[in-house]
Amino acid sequence: MKQEEVNLCQIQEWYPKFKSVSIKTLIHELPESFVEYLLDDHGPFLLPVSVINEDALPNRIHNSEEEEDYQVSEGSGDEAEQPPSPPSFPELELKIKESIESLGGAVFPKLNWSAPKDSAWISTTGTLRCTSFSEIALLLRSSDSLIHDLCHAYDSCSDKSLSRPPNFYLALRKWYPSLRPEMEFRCFVRDRLLVGISQREVTGFYPALLEKKSALEVVIREFFMDKVSQTFELENYTFDVYVTMDDRVKLVDFNPWGAFTLPLLFTWEELEQNCAEEGHGVEFRIVESQSAVRPGLKTAVPYDYLATGPGSGWDQFLRNADQELERQTRRDRPGLQKLVVKISLFWFCGSVLQSSPPASHQNTLFFHIFVFRWWVKYLIQMIHL
Numbered sequence: 001m002k003q004e005e006v007n008l009c010q011i012q013e014w015y016p017k018f019k020s021v022s023i024k025t026l027i028h029e030l031p032e033s034f035v036e037y038l039l040d041d042h043g044p045f046l047l048p049v050s051v052i053n054e055d056a057l058p059n060r061i062h063n064s065e066e067e068e069d070y071q072v073s074e075g076s077g078d079e080a081e082q083p084p085s086p087p088s089f090p091e092l093e094l095k096i097k098e099s100i101e102s103l104g105g106a107v108f109p110k111l112n113w114s115a116p117k118d119s120a121w122i123s124t125t126g127t128l129r130c131t132s133f134s135e136i137a138l139l140l141r142s143s144d145s146l147i148h149d150l151c152h153a154y155d156s157c158s159d160k161s162l163s164r165p166p167n168f169y170l171a172l173r174k175w176y177p178s179l180r181p182e183m184e185f186r187c188f189v190r191d192r193l194l195v196g197i198s199q200r201e202v203t204g205f206y207p208a209l210l211e212k213k214s215a216l217e218v219v220i221r222e223f224f225m226d227k228v229s230q231t232f233e234l235e236n237y238t239f240d241v242y243v244t245m246d247d248r249v250k251l252v253d254f255n256p257w258g259a260f261t262l263p264l265l266f267t268w269e270e271l272e273q274n275c276a277e278e279g280h281g282v283e284f285r286i287v288e289s290q291s292a293v294r295p296g297l298k299t300a301v302p303y304d305y306l307a308t309g310p311g312s313g314w315d316q317f318l319r320n321a322d323q324e325l326e327r328q329t330r331r332d333r334p335g336l337q338k339l340v341v342k343i344s345l346f347w348f349c350g351s352v353l354q355s356s357p358p359a360s361h362q363n364t365l366f367f368h369i370f371v372f373r374w375w376v377k378y379l380i381q382m383i384h385l
């Protein structure tokens with residue numbers, strides 16, 4: 001994959017060309033100070049001070065360890081450490097407030113490529129719906145998956161020359177409260193031909209989709225031919241769509257072919273193979289029965305727990321955890337001892353999850369190799385300390 005492919009899948013690049021067939025979105029360039037705020041994981045977790053008094057949330061998420069630290073230094077007679085003052089981004093906050101109002105009062109936020117899906121649990125609604133700057137800041141600041149956008153977007157590029165894009169953008173998309181998950185699809189394009197379509201929500205069986213499948217394939221193909229294929233510059237890519245009740249197709253997102261993009265009900269090998277076969281048409285995959293459901297919370301193990309390949313939740317989690325632990329435990333023997341025990345427990349629990357079908361052999365191997373390297377690294381560090 002080339003950097004150019006990753007770049008063209010950024011929302012600020014594709015959205016202007018597909019505005020009329022996508023979700024209404026307003027995009028703001030982020031000041032570098034805000035990017036630094038998102039990346040700062042050393043200080044306490046502070047939310048920006050609202051200049052327009054829209055702090056729907058407490059200014060400080062309490063962190064008992066840090067508070068103890070402050071108390072110790074105050075009580076020890078050392079010069080009392082002043083807690084850092086909360087940051088403030090008045091210009092950005094005002095622009096965001098205006099955008100939220102013009103988008104109907106609620107938005108779905110995302111950066112150049114990704115939305116902070118992993119931090120939805122922290123919001124009061126359990127979703128990515130935001131009505132103020134502080135809600136957006138909380139979701140962005142709490143997300144681990146955005147670290148991918150901020151630091152690792154080009155990691156899979158064969159011509160990697162950048163560690164991050166020169167600018168980051170915040171896309172505010174009009175909030176749609178009742179998107180039906182079964183009507184979202186990921187479409188795979190190879191050599192400018194549509195080769196595959198997959199149900200996006202792979203953890204559910206939706207009987208109604210069985211009847212609608214042929215009609216959906218027609219509208220999605222037409223949409224690709226009329227609106228996407230001539231306009232999008234890349235030869236290989238994926239795009240996500242939402243089909244409305246009255247069969248209108250809305251473009252949700254573009255992603256590069258391979259690497260960090262999940263192939264959902266396909267594997268990348270299958271998709272490559274489909275393309276190699278002459279005259280191969282579009283293959284449309286949906287979950288065809290309850291027994292074919294990829295495990296979700298209601299059935300067994302969530303799909304995200306089983307997908308461990310590069311770019312998956314596990315991959316990002318393990319890499320972020322590794323970086324974080326490295327920072328915290330560099331010179332601390334008891335900390336390292338605890339860590340080795342924790343990694344062993346984590347390895348054990350992960351192995352149990354990984355033994356549930358349909359974890360693939362390749363994914364499981366990736367998981368074990370990663371954790372094993374991790375475990376050995378900290379064990380050696382501990383022995384040498």
Ligand SMILES: Nc1ncnc2c1ncn2[C@@H]1O[C@H](COP(=O)(O)OP(=O)(O)OP(=O)(O)O)[C@@H](O)[C@H]1O
Binds near residue numbers: 116117
């Ligand atoms: N405007 C919106 N209102 C409500 N929900 C939305 C909106 N836009 C997207 N979603 C939901 O959030 C999900 C993720 O959106 P999106 O594809 O933009 O995020 P992403 O981080 O790029 O995801 P991926 O990495 O899987 O491509 C969508 O599948 C959809 O269900």
